Amino acid sequence: MTVINEITITDAAVDQMSGTPNPRFKQIMAALVRHLHEFTREVDLTPEEWLGAIRFLTAVGQKCTQHRQEFILLSDTLGLSSLVNALHDKRGSESATKSSLLGPFYRQDAPMMKLGDSIISKSPGTEVVFYGQVTDGEGKGIPNALVQVWEPDETGNYDLQKHDPSVMDLRGCFRADAEGRYYFRGLCPTGYMIPMDGPVGDMIRAQKRHGYRPAHIHFVIGAPGYRELVTALYVAGDDHIDSDTVFGVSDSLIISVNKNDSHSPLPKLPSIKYDFRLAQLRGKAMTGRVGADPAQLTQSAH
Ligand code: BEZ
Ligand code: FE
Numbered sequence: 001m002t003v004i005n006e007i008t009i010t011d012a013a014v015d016q017m018s019g020t021p022n023p024r025f026k027q028i029m030a031a032l033v034r035h036l037h038e039f040t041r042e043v044d045l046t047p048e049e050w051l052g053a054i055r056f057l058t059a060v061g062q063k064c065t066q067h068r069q070e071f072i073l074l075s076d077t078l079g080l081s082s083l084v085n086a087l088h089d090k091r092g093s094e095s096a097t098k099s100s101l102l103g104p105f106y107r108q109d110a111p112m113m114k115l116g117d118s119i120i121s122k123s124p125g126t127e128v129v130f131y132g133q134v135t136d137g138e139g140k141g142i143p144n145a146l147v148q149v150w151e152p153d154e155t156g157n158y159d160l161q162k163h164d165p166s167v168m169d170l171r172g173c174f175r176a177d178a179e180g181r182y183y184f185r186g187l188c189p190t191g192y193m194i195p196m197d198g199p200v201g202d203m204i205r206a207q208k209r210h211g212y213r214p215a216h217i218h219f220v221i222g223a224p225g226y227r228e229l230v231t232a233l234y235v236a237g238d239d240h241i242d243s244d245t246v247f248g249v250s251d252s253l254i255i256s257v258n259k260n261d262s263h264s265p266l267p268k269l270p271s272i273k274y275d276f277r278l279a280q281l282r283g284k285a286m287t288g289r290v291g292a293d294p295a296q297l298t299q300s301a302h
Helices: 008-016 023-043 047-063 070-077 080-091 199-206 294-301
Strands: 127-135 146-150 171-175 181-187 216-222 229-235 271-273
Touching: 008 023, 047 070, 047 199, 070 080, 070 199, 146 181, 171 181
Parallel strands: 127 271
Antiparallel strands: 127 181, 146 171, 146 216, 216 229
């Protein structure tokens, strides 16, 4: 019989789980217990601090609704979502476009539009044309790739934050042409603060962090035989480009607005050009969606 103390407790807990039939579940739980115990020893966690953490996680759970996922926001603000994205990218091909966060404002059911259409239906602001090509790792165009986009308005709010879910604005789906080329009109991207009215916001304030995301527009791009790409483009020069609260920015995703672009399909408008590279699908289809569509959360809740 082992004496349980602050060291032997770790092996005792891992041993008790050693009969777990699913090998991956067994591996994950053993590593979780080891790291959690090591962390607890490292900070010499007190009962008050342990209870504070339980209260905080309870509040995070209680803030979740059918339309809001405070746990994903917590994962985002701890850098965990970005870490999962980076590991996902590493399992794909080196030359593919980097992933970025899906975030809480994606919707699966955005309207299908024609190339060149505008995603702006209600919000005033500076119109720009977004264009480029969806290619494979060698730079060959992927015909008919599906390009889904969404962005906030000039006040930094998404349609879901302002209207009931039947009103859609600043989002759309486009089918690229036979060479993988796409173009559409939208607003010049704006930055905004992440939802700060819950326990995650309290944590951000307690850490004296600003809570902002730099100006960006989101993309989900897919085509049969390729890994779905979940990413975003970030505007160079934004005050928060180097301090994104959810760690979504990579250098290769930073773009500039071109006010004088003779190659643009709509040369009278300022333009943002970006070519996306998709990795070939190897093995089973794996999603890069570290985030959730609120509508999907609603469905799974029923
Ligand atoms: C977003 O970019 O929409 C987002 C991502 C993570 C947390 C909050 C917002
Ligand atoms: Fe966003």
